[in-house]
Ligand SMILES: Nc1nc2c(ncn2[C@@H]2O[C@H](COP(=O)(O)OP(=O)(O)O)[C@@H](O)[C@H]2O)c(=O)[nH]1
């Protein structure tokens with residue numbers, strides 16, 4: 412946790428939680444998800460903070476070491492369970508739609524929770540530090556596997572710049588996957604990243620007939636990867 | 642700020658949920674399901690249930706509730722399931738489709754461009 416967040420938390424520690432909250436409007440009825448994945452320190456929380464209308468919040472999900480979601484309290488008590496933490500921010504899009512932006516670690520154990528937490532996500536931003544490009548390989552692999560539309564954003568840490576073709580080669584990126592530079596500290600840049608992703612999502616699905624399944628949310632009938640990619 | 646749930650001993654989670662450690666497989670709640678209170682907290686109510694009813698006077702996402710309550714998402718879903726079954730909250734589930742609705746994608750783009 413960086414110092415800016417700790418200070419914000421300390422400032423608010425004396426207030427009741429509700430005093431620091433910005434509630435949604437009464438008509439909000441459709442939550443949407445976008446996930447930012449990347450290695451430690453790549454700027455995920457910074458990006459979420461730049462575009463969020465609330466101070467980023469942190470929470471966690473529990474699972475067993477085997478990667479299964481816990482199904483018995485004895486597994487927690489037996490300390491066989493472990494947790495994955497993630498943070499998130501929020502953007503109210505209009506009177507009904509509210510977008511939640513999740514910053515999630517790209518490490519291996521996190522992906523066991525992808526379906527449980529992030530099925531139905533619109534798409535993902537893979538945030539890359541070009542000094543540690545191989546940190547992103549695993550995330551890109553998993554997103555391709557899950558059939559989640561994604562873009563790659565290179566966060567500017569002032570290191571050497573590479574030609575887009577060099578980065579595409581290093582990431583073995585499909586030509587249709589958008590690649591852009593960003594500065595996670597800038598709201599305008601963060602906004603551009605999100606717009607680029609949603610335009611890519613739109614394009615990805617453009618030639619597919621919309622399958623309307625409104626209001627019948629079925630957590631145990633997830634969309635198959637074939638349906639998402641074809 | 643410490644990570645939510647970190648200092649929660651498993652025993653506390655056990656007490657909170659009456660021993661149920663997972664949202665049942667058919668838990669209707671998504672991370673971004675918006676929950677709305679249908680009644681006020683009453684005296685004698687489990688304190689986490691009362692806290693949820695206070696937090697959801699305006700629509701509030703499951704993940705925000707988990708963060709505010711400093712509880713893991715799965716435990717939060719169990720508590721919400723109790724309240725939903727008792728008719729004390731209602732749930733506005735994300736409108737999902739096998740392929741995202743182009744109209745919704747357009748609404749997202751408009752909202753983002755207006756940021
Ligand atoms: N120079 C530079 N620093 C950044 C940028 N984005 C984030 N940082 C800094 O990098 C550090 C890690 O960022 P953070 O968002 O916490 O990374 P996370 O672990 O991916 O959530 C913080 O000190 C940020 O202030 C950026 O675009 N440029």
Ligand SMILES: [Mg+2]
Nearest residue numbers: 455456498514
């Ligand atoms: Mg972070």
